Structures are given as structure tokens and as C-alpha cells.
Amino acid sequence: MSLLVAALVIAANAPLTVDVGGVRNARGHVRIDVCPQAKFLDDGCPWHASVPARTGTTSLTIDDLPPGDYAIQAFHDENGNDEMDRGLFGIPKEGFGFSRDARIVFSPPKWKDAVFSHGAAAQKQVLHLRYWGH
Numbered sequence: 001m002s003l004l005v006a007a008l009v010i011a012a013n014a015p016l017t018v019d020v021g022g023v024r025n026a027r028g029h030v031r032i033d034v035c036p037q038a039k040f041l042d043d044g045c046p047w048h049a050s051v052p053a054r055t056g057t058t059s060l061t062i063d064d065l066p067p068g069d070y071a072i073q074a075f076h077d078e079n080g081n082d083e084m085d086r087g088l089f090g091i092p093k094e095g096f097g098f099s100r101d102a103r104i105v106f107s108p109p110k111w112k113d114a115v116f117s118h119g120a121a122a123q124k125q126v127l128h129l130r131y132w133g134h
Helices: 003-012
Strands: 014-023 029-035 047-052 056-065 068-077 096-098 116-118 123-128
Touching: 014 029, 014 068, 029 056, 047 056, 068 123, 096 123
Parallel strands: 014 123
Antiparallel strands: 014 056, 029 047, 029 068, 068 096, 068 116
16 A cells, blocks of 8 residues: 555544433443444444543543444443443443434344444534433
8 A cells, every 4th residue: 555545544534522421420431332333232343432431421532433334332331340231131230322312112222223424524423321220
């Protein structure tokens, strides 16, 4: 790959800032995973960020996201164990949410309800956590 082509590929990536609202306390961390369709709802999303939780809104940034279609999965890891704690029937005990505030009815959202397009310019997405457990 020539240096010019490599520079154009690198320049095409852009930051994605995600404002996660509805964080109920400042315990633990808020984590986001930014996923292409093939990895949506999996643990293997290639881009992620985690920052200390802030009551209300917590902001996170992926600095170098390539253009494409993605969905965001977010959760509030209140106890700091780096995983979504679940209760009876797999119901989350910690806050969680998805891009476009995709609706959740008896199962995780569908890709089409959470997907957004990211281009070569900086972008901001906003989503809100839901708390069902404890």
C-alpha cells in the first residue's frame, strides 16, 4: 500500500463520542461496545471504551472508528467485575442500553433498530440506560 493510500485510509477514520444518559450513580464504570452487524449482541465487538461512571450522563469516545454501519451496546458495571450481571431468566441486574435507544421487548433489540452510519467526520450518539434488576 502506498503512503498516500495509507494516509487516506487513516484520515477516513473519525472519533465517535457516545453520551450515555440515565446513569443512576457514580459506582463502577460505564462501558460501550461498538459493533458491526456480524458481532452485534456478542462479546467480541472490536471497539470498546470504559470510563468511571458519572451520575446522569457519562461520555465515552472511540478515537479512530472507520466509516461503516454500527450498533452500540452499553452497560453500567456498578460492581466493577467487567461483565453484565444477570438474575433470574437472564434479566440484567445492571443498567444497559443500545444505540438509537432501541426498544427492548422480552429480548434484545434487533440490528435494524439500533444501527447507525458513521462516516469520515466526528460524530456523537446519545443513548439512555435502563435498569431492571435489583
